[in-house]
Amino acid sequence: MMIKIVKSLYIFLGFFFFGLGLLGIILPLLPTTPFLLLASFFFVKGSEKFEIWFKGTDVYKNHLEGFVKNKAMTLKQKLTILIFADCMIAIPFFLVDSILIRVILLIIVGYKYYYFIWKIKTVT
Known part of the structure; x- marks a missing residue:
């Protein structure tokens, strides 16, 4: 029961930071990359399904993939x-x-x- 709650919290935080990352693409004051890195971290912790989905998005490919693969x-x-x-x-x-x-x-x-x-x- 507790593990399910924690994983749900991770998924929620993943979507929260994903949303902030999307806002960062539009608003120059918000940094996109750190929020997307946080989203990636929480999706990895929360669910393999959401991790795969997130890594398949254009947002991930355009803003994070280079950093994750090549530092x-x-x-x-x-x-x-x-x-x-x-x-x-x-x-x-x-x-x-x-x-x-x-x-x-x-x-x-x-x-x-x-x-x-x-x-x-x-x-x-």
């Missing part, structure tokens, strides 16, 4: 994710008075840039 992204995808993540990290950075938390957030930002620059190939 590569376009420069635009990288910049969109980095800028969006920086904005999200800036909120607690400026709202929190703790020096320790600010240092941790700066380390996260530094590692994020290191990973995107050196570990993920840039393709055209």
